[in-house]
Amino acid sequence: xxxxxxxxxxxxxxxxxxxxxxxxxxxxxxxxxxxxxxxxxxxxxxxxxxxxxxxxxxxxxxxxxxxxxxxxxxxxxxxxxxxxxxxxxxxxxxxxxxxxxxxxxxxxxxxxxxxxxxxxxxxxxxxxxxxxxxxxxxxxxxxxxxxxxxxxxxxxxxxxxxxxxxxxxxxxxxxxxxxxxxxxxxxxxxxxxxxxxxxxxxxxxxxxxxxxxxxxxxxxxxxxxxxxxxxxxxxxxxxxxxxxxxxxxxxxxxxxxxxxxxxxxxxxxxxxxxxxxxxxxxxxxxxxxxxxxxxxxxxxxxxxxxxxxxxxxxxxxxxxxxxxxxxxxxxxxxxxxxxxxxxxxxxxxxxxxxxxxxxxxxxxxxxxxxxxxxxxxxxxxxxxxxxxxxxxxxxxxxxxxxxxxxxxxxxxxxxxxxxxxxxxxxxxxxx
Ligand code: UDP
Numbered sequence: 001x002x003x004x005x006x007x008x009x010x011x012x013x014x015x016x017x018x019x020x021x022x023x024x025x026x027x028x029x030x031x032x033x034x035x036x037x038x039x040x041x042x043x044x045x046x047x048x049x050x051x052x053x054x055x056x057x058x059x060x061x062x063x064x065x066x067x068x069x070x071x072x073x074x075x076x077x078x079x080x081x082x083x084x085x086x087x088x089x090x091x092x093x094x095x096x097x098x099x100x101x102x103x104x105x106x107x108x109x110x111x112x113x114x115x116x117x118x119x120x121x122x123x124x125x126x127x128x129x130x131x132x133x134x135x136x137x138x139x140x141x142x143x144x145x146x147x148x149x150x151x152x153x154x155x156x157x158x159x160x161x162x163x164x165x166x167x168x169x170x171x172x173x174x175x176x177x178x179x180x181x182x183x184x185x186x187x188x189x190x191x192x193x194x195x196x197x198x199x200x201x202x203x204x205x206x207x208x209x210x211x212x213x214x215x216x217x218x219x220x221x222x223x224x225x226x227x228x229x230x231x232x233x234x235x236x237x238x239x240x241x242x243x244x245x246x247x248x249x250x251x252x253x254x255x256x257x258x259x260x261x262x263x264x265x266x267x268x269x270x271x272x273x274x275x276x277x278x279x280x281x282x283x284x285x286x287x288x289x290x291x292x293x294x295x296x297x298x299x300x301x302x303x304x305x306x307x308x309x310x311x312x313x314x315x316x317x318x319x320x321x322x323x324x325x326x327x328x329x330x331x332x333x334x335x336x337x338x339x340x341x342x343x344x345x346x347x348x349x350x351x352x353x354x355x356x357x358x359x360x361x362x363x364x365x366x367x368x369x370x371x372x373x374x375x376x377x378x379x380x381x382x383x384x385x386x387x388x389x390x391x392x393x394x395x396x397x398x399x400x401x402x403x404x405x406x407x408x409x410x411x412x413x414x415x416x417x418x419x420x421x422x423x424x425x426x427x428x429x430x431x
Contacts, residue, residue, distance in 0.1 A: 006121035007077040010051045015065035015206070020403060023205045028403040032070065035410040040071035042413060045126045049089065049135035051078050053272025053300070054239055055201065055330045056132050056155055059405075062204035066406050072413075079118040079136055084110050086274045089135040095165035096134060097156055097243060097325045102164045116142040124148070128413055131176075135274060138172040149177045149416045152193065155201070156327045157186050157348040178416060182328045182349050197412045200352060201328045202405035203337060203396065209306035209313075210337055218311040225298065225308065227315075231262035232379050235316040237309055237335075240269045240281035243325040245345070248368050250288055250295065252322065255372035260379050263294065268312055270300040314338045317385070318375045322365075323347045333400045336361050336392030341385040343374040353400065354392075361392030 020029055046064065048056050060076050067074035081089075088107040095102060103111070115138035122129075122143065130151045131137055140150045152173060158166075158181075170192055173179070178195035181187045187196055203210055213221075219229055227233060234253060238244040246267060253265040267285055271278050282299065289295045298304040313319060319335035321344040328349035335342050336353070342362035344350045354362035363374040378385040 006080050006118050007047075008051070008080065010060070010064075010076045010078055012061055012065050012076065015062075015069045017066070017069045019206055024401045024403050025397065028401065028407070032066075032403045032407045032410065035407055035414070036070035036072065039410060039413055039417070041073060042128065042417065043073045043126045044075070044128045044130065044413065045122075046074065046076045046130045046132065047136040047139065048076070048078055048132040049086075050273040050275075053270045053275065055328070057272070058204075058207070058330055059201055060132075062207055062402055063406060063409070066204075066402060067409075070406070070410075072410075077122075079114075079139070081114040081118075081135075082110070083276065085114040086135075087276055089274060090277055092134045092165055092169065093156065094243075095162035096158045096169075098160050099162060102162060103168065108168060112138055115139045119143050127417060130180075134169065137169060140175050141172045145175075150175065151178045151180055151412070151416070152176045153180045154186065154327075155182065157325050158188050159185050161188055178412065180412060183352065186327065186348070195415075197408075199405065199408040199412070200349065200400065201330060202400045202402050203330055203333045204402045205337065206402075207306065209310045210334055211310065213307070213310050213314060215314075218314050221308055221311040222315055225304065226296065227266065228262075228264060229315070231264055232260055232317045233264045233266060233315065234318045234320055234375055234379075235266040235268060235312045236320045236322065237268040237312060237331045238321065238323075239272060239275055240267075240278040240285065241275070242277070242281070243323060245322045245324050246281060246285055248322045248324075248371070249320055250285075251368045252320065252371040252375060253295070255369065256375045256379070257294075259376045263379070265295045266298060266312060266316070267296070268298045268304060268309060309334075310338075313340055316340060318343055318378050320371065320375065321345065321350065322371055323350060326350050328353065332362065333396050336389075337396040337400075339386075339389035339393045341378050341388045342392060343371055343378070345371075353395075355395055359391060359395075360388075361395040362388065 064074045064076045088111045119139040119142035126148045128149050130153050132153045174192045176193045179193040180197045180199050182200050236249045257263045285297045289297045313335045319340050319342045321329050321332050323345040326348040332344050332353050346364040346366050365371045365374050
């Protein structure tokens with residue numbers, strides 16, 4: 001029997017930089033082109049846990065092709081592991097966001113053995129390896145000292161991690177050359193990596209879920225799956241994850257419905273390979289939906305993909321993102337980009353995304369009742385909702401579109417290879 005394949009290449013479509021012209025600010029495109037010039041031919045490997053489902057895969061699906069279009073030899077590989085490994089990494093994910101549950105000895109051992117096996121399957125010759133999130137973190141420790149520069153990219157809010165789990169992981173971070181967080185506040189105070197960079201994520205306006213979708217098409221898409229377009233619609237698009245507080249959304253919906261009787265609630269979620277917890281939440285939400293036909297639960301497994309998400313984010317009267325912890329909610333920026341009013345939990349990176357004060361592009365809330373109040377107010381005042389949506393779109397255009405994210409990454413790569421001999425193969429990756 002042949003050995004199991006441990007690292008899978010993720011195939012992504014080609015991207016043409018010119019396609020962003022007229023969509024993103026011209027200065028952002030000029031900036032990214034200029035920064036890439038010095039780094040052409042750089043070999044960069046991104047390592048992550050799943051090719052679909054969740055923000056990291058969304059980011060890589062867009063970033064890798066754009067890096068290639070800029071002449072960087074970027075590759076993306078996903079690790080493999082047994083279900084027990086992903087149970088353990090989900091526990092680690094939750095614990096790093098502050099949950100009390102930890103790992104037993106068997107889970108620690110299993111996490112390390114799987115990391116070691118994946119590391120052993122890695123080829124060499126990279127200039128930079130970017131390990132995303134805790135699932136790929138320990139691989140670095142099982143990789144020999146070599147010329148590669150390793151970066152840990154942490155997408156979650158690790159500002160107050162569960163101390164036991166953090167103490168277990170911390171030594172595996174020591175050999176990293178740099179770490180990238182979304183915000184300074186997310187970095188644990190005793191992070192053992194001195195070279196810390198801050199990069200907020202961004203959305204790709206050319207992703208089918210963000211493309212301009214004609215109104216009639218969007219309406220047909222939602223009508224097809226049974227949304228009543230004659231009645232108001234509030235939607236949360238999220239993995240089914242306790243930190244996204246799906247049951248808080250349900251409670252808020254029930255309060256809003258007292259004021260807006262025809263209201264529908266759509267809970268749209270994707271199931272990722274590395275997220276075993278989602279199934280239980282999905283089942284419980286379906287039980288609620290069985291009791292109230294105006295609550296609808298949709299997933300990628302029943303055909304709700306990018307286009308449907310696009311239509312939901314475009315046509316919902318309000319998009320809710322009631323997160324309790326959130327590194328950066330791509331869904332928040334995706335909805336704002338479509339000019340749809342957003343009500344979002346004041347958690348992690350969300351205030352930075354939405355903004356505060358008179359220029360804010362959404363409403364920040366804490367708790368169920370404020371969520372319900374904010375949603376009700378927007379449903380009852382469509383003019384205000386429209387103004388808010390327009391501000392949201394402008395804010396995303398200025399700060400949270402892909403070329404800005406790529407510029408930030410190129411900056412980090414630049415600082416990391418600056419101390420070394422000229423990089424890569426200058427002939428590679430000719431755009
Ligand atoms: N998403 C999707 N289908 C769904 C639910 C989510 O395509 O049913 C996408 C969503 O549009 C976003 C990503 O998954 O691009 C979720 O990223 P986010 O940063 O909001 O949350 P994460 O899952 O990374 O915690």
